[in-house]
Amino acid sequence: MRLSAVDLACHRGGRDVFAGLSFAVASGEVLTVTGRNGAGKSSLLRTIVGLVRVAQGKLILEGGDPELTIAEQAHYLGHLDALKPSLTVAENLRFWAGFLGSRAPDIHPALAAVDLDELADLPAAYLSAGQRRRLSIARLVAVKRPIWLLDEPTSTLDASAQERLVGLMRAHLTTGGLIMAATHGGIGLETARELRLGEVKP
Amino acid sequence: MTPLAAILVRDMRIAIRVGGGALMGVLFFLVVVTLIPFAVGPNLPLLKQIGPAILWLAALLASLLALDRLFAADHEDGSLDLILTGRAPLELVVATKGLAHWLTTGLPLIVAAPLVGLLLNLDAPAEMTLVLTLFVGTPALTFIGLIGAAIAVTLRRGGLLLAVIVLPLTVPVLIFGVAAANTAGPMPFGTPFTILCALTLASLVVGPFAAAAALRQEME
Numbered sequence: 001m002r003l004s005a006v007d008l009a010c011h012r013g014g015r016d017v018f019a020g021l022s023f024a025v026a027s028g029e030v031l032t033v034t035g036r037n038g039a040g041k042s043s044l045l046r047t048i049v050g051l052v053r054v055a056q057g058k059l060i061l062e063g064g065d066p067e068l069t070i071a072e073q074a075h076y077l078g079h080l081d082a083l084k085p086s087l088t089v090a091e092n093l094r095f096w097a098g099f100l101g102s103r104a105p106d107i108h109p110a111l112a113a114v115d116l117d118e119l120a121d122l123p124a125a126y127l128s129a130g131q132r133r134r135l136s137i138a139r140l141v142a143v144k145r146p147i148w149l150l151d152e153p154t155s156t157l158d159a160s161a162q163e164r165l166v167g168l169m170r171a172h173l174t175t176g177g178l179i180m181a182a183t184h185g186g187i188g189l190e191t192a193r194e195l196r197l198g199e200v201k202p
Numbered sequence: 203m204t205p206l207a208a209i210l211v212r213d214m215r216i217a218i219r220v221g222g223g224a225l226m227g228v229l230f231f232l233v234v235v236t237l238i239p240f241a242v243g244p245n246l247p248l249l250k251q252i253g254p255a256i257l258w259l260a261a262l263l264a265s266l267l268a269l270d271r272l273f274a275a276d277h278e279d280g281s282l283d284l285i286l287t288g289r290a291p292l293e294l295v296v297a298t299k300g301l302a303h304w305l306t307t308g309l310p311l312i313v314a315a316p317l318v319g320l321l322l323n324l325d326a327p328a329e330m331t332l333v334l335t336l337f338v339g340t341p342a343l344t345f346i347g348l349i350g351a352a353i354a355v356t357l358r359r360g361g362l363l364l365a366v367i368v369l370p371l372t373v374p375v376l377i378f379g380v381a382a383a384n385t386a387g388p389m390p391f392g393t394p395f396t397i398l399c400a401l402t403l404a405s406l407v408v409g410p411f412a413a414a415a416a417l418r419q420e421m422e
């Protein structure tokens with residue numbers, strides 16, 4: 001599987017966010033997207049997942065399921081955690097697993113993978129910022145999708161949770177997945193290549 | 203569990219938990235209708251005459267009460283981004299959310315209507331007719347309301363805009379709903395009731411498509 005972009009451009013609010021962007025990521029590879037604030041890191045991930053319209057150029061996915069769009073084969077982990085405070089930890093995860101996956105998988109391995117299995121029956125309103133982030137990461141484990149698009153995945157995570165995330169990402173890469181992550185401080189994988197945004201000012 | 207079943211279960215759970223909109227709607231309905239006899243006075247024939255109209259108006263306002271949060275809450279916590287990129291067609295997701303909203307706010311109104319009908323001096327046949335028209339008509343109110351909820355999704359205080367957009371669109375439903383419910387009125391039951399059914403069927407189709415189009419436009 002190989003995700004690539006050719007001459008990609010993005011306009012938002014009447015402003016060019018980026019233009020002429022080309023990159024490629026293949027199975028087992030990590031591409032970190034870096035750049036100053038406002039360089040378009042989040043916009044790039046949102047463009048790939050179809051939430052922002054492609055202004056110019058194109059996105060190509062080779063080796064994926066031809067019946068599905070790129071977004072339908074990708075996990076998007078945005079700034080917001082997409083959790084409902086009145087539902088419990090398990091109910092939140094079970095909903096996203098049911099909505100994103102085609103069948104009803106067992107969610108407990110995914111909760112254990114982010115070390116939240118003891119809080120399964122706690123309403124999400126009582127979670128800390130880091131625990132909320134871990135619960136949304138559990139979504140990526142519960143439903144298998146080959147492309148992970150992560151926007152600042154390590155923000156709010158403590159050292160041990162960051163290590164767990166690195167472990168999950170390694171496991172995902174060895175099973176043929178690919179990862180694109182927008183980040184400021186690095187995500188802890190040595191093999192990561194870097195895509196710098198905003199180097200060339202038009 | 204299929205994606206749509208997951209949405210239905212989640213939305214109904216949120217509605218009946220603390221802070222959900224389910225109880226608010228029916229309580230608002232009960233309070234408004236209870237106030238009317240105090241304002242109008244103990245004029246039993248008059249209450250009987252305006253009763254169906256009062257109940258329909260109260261049901262209309264109550265079913266719009268929690269509707270502005272339907273998509274706005276999902277937008278604010280990022281759920282809508284994931285829903286938009288999901289495999290389920292957005293039109294069906296929107297229709298499912300509408301169904302969940304009707305089951306948790308519309309249906310309780312219909313159950314409560316005969317109870318408060320007593321306060322408005324409605325007899326048993328009139329109450330039966332009223333319950334039937336509400337059962338057929340309230341889905342139309344919810345599904346027309348979906349359009350307003352989708353348009354107001356990115357606004358902080360979308361509730362007022364929602365009312366301004368949606369209330370004029372509900373005028374036909376109100377006219378034919380009250381006409382069918384008013385057994386003492388000049389019109390026979392069949393004609394307005396058939397038109398009410400048609401309005402509901404049309405809104406079940408148009409509402410989800412219009413709301414999904416509005417959502418896609420807003421999220422750009």
